Amino acid sequence: MIKDNAAFDMKEDRFKVTYLIDGEEAEARARAWDICVEQTVEFPEELVPEGIIRDHVLGRIEVFGQQEPQCWRVVISYHVDTTAFELTQLLNVVFGNISIKPKIRVERLELCPSLLAAFKGPRFGRQGIRQRLGIPSRPILATALKPMGLSSQALADLAYQFALGGIDIIKDDHGISDQRFSPFEERAALCAEAVSKANRQTGLNCIYVPNITAPYDKLFERAKQARSLGAGGLLISPGLVGLDAIRTIADSDEIDLPIMSHPAFQGSFVTGSYGMSHYALFGQLARLAGADATIYPNYGGRFSFSKEECKQIAAGTSDEMGHIKPIFPSPGGGMTGDKVPDMLETYGKDVIFLVGGGLFKQGPDLVENSKYFRNMIDI
Amino acid sequence: MIKDNAAFDMKEDRFKVTYLIDGEEAEARARAWDICVEQTVEFPEELVPEGIIRDHVLGRIEVFGQQEPQCWRVVISYHVDTTAFELTQLLNVVFGNISIKPKIRVERLELCPSLLAAFKGPRFGRQGIRQRLGIPSRPILATALKPMGLSSQALADLAYQFALGGIDIIKDDHGISDQRFSPFEERAALCAEAVSKANRQTGLNCIYVPNITAPYDKLFERAKQARSLGAGGLLISPGLVGLDAIRTIADSDEIDLPIMSHPAFQGSFVTGSYGMSHYALFGQLARLAGADATIYPNYGGRFSFSKEECKQIAAGTSDEMGHIKPIFPSPGGGMTGDKVPDMLETYGKDVIFLVGGGLFKQGPDLVENSKYFRNMIDI
Structure with a gap:
C-alpha cells in the first residue's frame, strides 16, 4: 500500500544491542522480533514496504541464545541511519518504546565505527x-x-x-x-x-x-x-x-x-x-x-x-x-x-x-x- | 559539628508526596524515615544541624498507613525551598536518589500553592x-x-x-x-x-x-x-x-x-x-x-x-x-x-x-x- 520512490543508497552499516528477554523460547523469539519492528518502523509487519525499509531500516536478530532457564540473550542490529547520529535518537532506538514493554533488559551496546565517530565522548x-x-x-x-x-x-x-x-x-x-x-x-x-x-x-x-x-x-x-x-x-x-x-x-x-x-x-x-x-x-x-x-x-x-x-x-x-x-x-x-x-x-x-x-x-x-x-x- | 550562623527566615510551606513502600511495618517505617533524610540533607542523621535544617529542610512523615499486607502508604512532606522552584530539582526531591533504592513507589504529588505558582503548566x-x-x-x-x-x-x-x-x-x-x-x-x-x-x-x-x-x-x-x-x-x-x-x-x-x-x-x-x-x-x-x-x-x-x-x-x-x-x-x-x-x-x-x-x-x-x-x- 505504501511505496516510496525515493532512492536512498544504503550500505550495510549496523550497530548491535544485546538484550536479555525473559520467558519461554517461543515467546522470547516473538518478543525479539517485536523489538526489531517496534524500535524502528513501528508498523504492521505485513505492510512494511519492500526495499530499503525492509532490508535495512528494520531491526535484525543476529543472535538468539539461551542465557539461563527462561532467559534469552538476543543480539539485535540496527542500521546506523536509524539513529540520525544523535544521542537522543540512539537512546530511542536502543530502548525507547520497548522501555514500556516488560521482560526486556538492555545488556550492552556495540557501536560500530561510523556511529562512534559521531560522538567525541569525554573531553578529559x-x-x-x-x-x-x-x-x-x-x-x-x-x-x-x-x-x-x-x-x-x-x-x-x-x-x-x-x-x-x-x-x-x-x-x-x-x-x-x-x-x-x-x-x-x-x-x-x-x-x-x-x-x-x-x-x-x-x-x-x-x-x-x-x-x-x-x-x-x-x-x-x-x-x-x-x-x-x-x-x-x-x-x-x-x-x-x-x-x-x-x-x-x-x-x-x-x-x-x-x-x-x-x-x-x-x-x-x-x-x-x-x-x-x-x-x-x-x-x-x-x-x-x-x-x-x-x-x-x-x-x-x-x-x-x-x-x-x-x-x-x-x-x-x-x-x-x-x-x-x-x-x-x-x-x-x-x-x-x-x-x-x-x-x-x-x-x-x-x-x-x-x-x-x-x-x-x-x-x-x-x-x-x-x-x-x-x-x-x-x- | 556543623553550625551555620546564617539566619534564614523559614515559614511552614510544604508540599506532599505519597509513596507506597513494601515490606514489614518496621522496615517500611525505617525506609520512610530514610526517604526524609536521603531526599533532602543526605547526611548522617545524628549530625543534622539544629535549627532550620532539622526543623524545615528535612523531609517529614505526615501519614503512615497500611495499604495492603506488606505495603504501606506513606505521605512525606518537603519544604518548598528544597526544590529551588525548579522542575529539575523538584523531581530530584521527589524521587532522585531513592529511585536507586528498592521497594519505593511514587504514587502522587500534592503541590502547594507557592510551588504551583512557579509553574505555568500547559499553555493550551x-x-x-x-x-x-x-x-x-x-x-x-x-x-x-x-x-x-x-x-x-x-x-x-x-x-x-x-x-x-x-x-x-x-x-x-x-x-x-x-x-x-x-x-x-x-x-x-x-x-x-x-x-x-x-x-x-x-x-x-x-x-x-x-x-x-x-x-x-x-x-x-x-x-x-x-x-x-x-x-x-x-x-x-x-x-x-x-x-x-x-x-x-x-x-x-x-x-x-x-x-x-x-x-x-x-x-x-x-x-x-x-x-x-x-x-x-x-x-x-x-x-x-x-x-x-x-x-x-x-x-x-x-x-x-x-x-x-x-x-x-x-x-x-x-x-x-x-x-x-x-x-x-x-x-x-x-x-x-x-x-x-x-x-x-x-x-x-x-x-x-x-x-x-x-x-x-x-x-x-x-x-x-x-x-x-x-x-x-x-x-
Whole structure:
C-alpha cells in the first residue's frame, strides 16, 4: 500500500544491542522480533514496504541464545541511519518504546565505527583528569558539600577544610542547585575561592565541582558561570536533564571542564528485573555522553547495588570503545575507613572514591578526617 | 559539628508526596524515615544541624498507613525551598536518589500553592487545543506518520491523505527525528504544506505536529523552525530530553504551540513494582511540565498497561491542580475500529485517540480509512 520512490543508497552499516528477554523460547523469539519492528518502523509487519525499509531500516536478530532457564540473550542490529547520529535518537532506538514493554533488559551496546565517530565522548577521561589534578597513578578522593540548608559561606568553609585536608575533588551535593540557602552563583564563587585559598596553602590541585543540574534553559548558563568563577569541574544528573545535556557541555570548547555524572532519577532503569544493565547505563552511556567520571552507589552501602554490578559499571568505563576515552568509576555512598581496603582490591587505582557522611563521622576535626581518608588511599 | 550562623527566615510551606513502600511495618517505617533524610540533607542523621535544617529542610512523615499486607502508604512532606522552584530539582526531591533504592513507589504529588505558582503548566490545555482545532466537544483523532525510512515527500503524501480523510492531528512517529531519509526541516516543510493544502480543500483545521525531540543544543532551534514552517504543534519525548525541555518550550512566547508528550524511554519508571505510578508520571508530571496532551499506550494493545492504569493517567490529566490546566489523555497503540466503543466508554469525549497501524490496515484507501475512524468517534 505504501511505496516510496525515493532512492536512498544504503550500505550495510549496523550497530548491535544485546538484550536479555525473559520467558519461554517461543515467546522470547516473538518478543525479539517485536523489538526489531517496534524500535524502528513501528508498523504492521505485513505492510512494511519492500526495499530499503525492509532490508535495512528494520531491526535484525543476529543472535538468539539461551542465557539461563527462561532467559534469552538476543543480539539485535540496527542500521546506523536509524539513529540520525544523535544521542537522543540512539537512546530511542536502543530502548525507547520497548522501555514500556516488560521482560526486556538492555545488556550492552556495540557501536560500530561510523556511529562512534559521531560522538567525541569525554573531553578529559581518566588521563585528562589525572593531568589536571597532578595525580599520576593513585586513586582519587572526592567528597560532597552538604547538608542542604547551609549557607554558601558555611559550604565554602567546609570546602576549605576538605581541601586543606587533601581531598582532591569537592563537589556540591547533587541536591544543592539554586536554593535560597545557597544560590548558585554566590555558592560557586565562595566555594571556588575557598578551594583556591586552600590550594595556595597546600600546594595541591584540589578542584571544586558545582552542581549545574538545572532547568533546560539555565544549564548551559550555569556551566559558563561556573567556569568563570573558577570551578574545576561540573556535576550533572542526566536522569533529570537528559544524557545529551552532558554531551553538549562536554563538546563545548567554551566550557572545557571535566564532568561528573550523578545517578539521581536514573535508578528505575536498574532496580527492577527489566530496564537496563548497570554496565550499559552507568558505564557505557555515561561515557558515550561525555562524562569523565560516573558516580554510582557502591556495594555494601545504603543502596542496593551488588559488588558484581559495581564491577560491571567499572568495566563499562574502560572496555574497548573506539576513540571514546576511558573514564573514572566513582563509587560513593556509605564509605567508611574500614571499607577502603576492600574497595581498593575491587577497583584498583583507577577510581574516584566518593566519601560523604563518613568524612563527617570520623572525628570532630574535618581537616584531620580528610587526611585520614586521603592517607588510606595513598597507595 | 556543623553550625551555620546564617539566619534564614523559614515559614511552614510544604508540599506532599505519597509513596507506597513494601515490606514489614518496621522496615517500611525505617525506609520512610530514610526517604526524609536521603531526599533532602543526605547526611548522617545524628549530625543534622539544629535549627532550620532539622526543623524545615528535612523531609517529614505526615501519614503512615497500611495499604495492603506488606505495603504501606506513606505521605512525606518537603519544604518548598528544597526544590529551588525548579522542575529539575523538584523531581530530584521527589524521587532522585531513592529511585536507586528498592521497594519505593511514587504514587502522587500534592503541590502547594507557592510551588504551583512557579509553574505555568500547559499553555493550551484541553480548552486551548479545542479552540485551535475548532472542535468544541467531540473526541479528537490523531495519527502518526511512518514508517521510518520513507522520504519526506512520501510522509507528506500520507499526511495529505490523512488530513483529507478528516484526521485532526497528524504527528511524526516518535522515532523520526532527523534521519537522512527525511531530514527535519525538509520533512516539516513538506508535511506542514501538505496538511495546509488538505485544509484548504476540506475547510478543516487539521494540524501537523513534528517530532522535535533532539539533542540538547538543537531542540529549541527545531521548535522555532517547526513554527516558522507552519507546524500546528510539537511532539517531545521527555524521557530522552528531560521533562524540563517541555516546560521551556511551553513557556516560550516565541514558540506558542501545543505540545504532545511521548512516553519513549520512560517505561522503566512504571513497568516494575517500584518507580512511579502511571498517574504521577504520565498524568501529573507531564501536565505540570506543560504538555497539552500526554501520549501513552492504551490497554489491550501491544503494550502492558491495564485499563485501570490508563484510567489513572486520564485522572491525572484533569484532577484539581490549582491554575494548571487540564490536558488531554492520548491513548495509542494497537487501536482498531472494534475497540473504539469501549474506549469511548472508558475515556468519554475529552480524549485524543491516537490511531497508528490500524489506520493502514483498515483497507487500501487511506482517505477512506481516515474517514472510517473519524466517523466512529463523531459522537
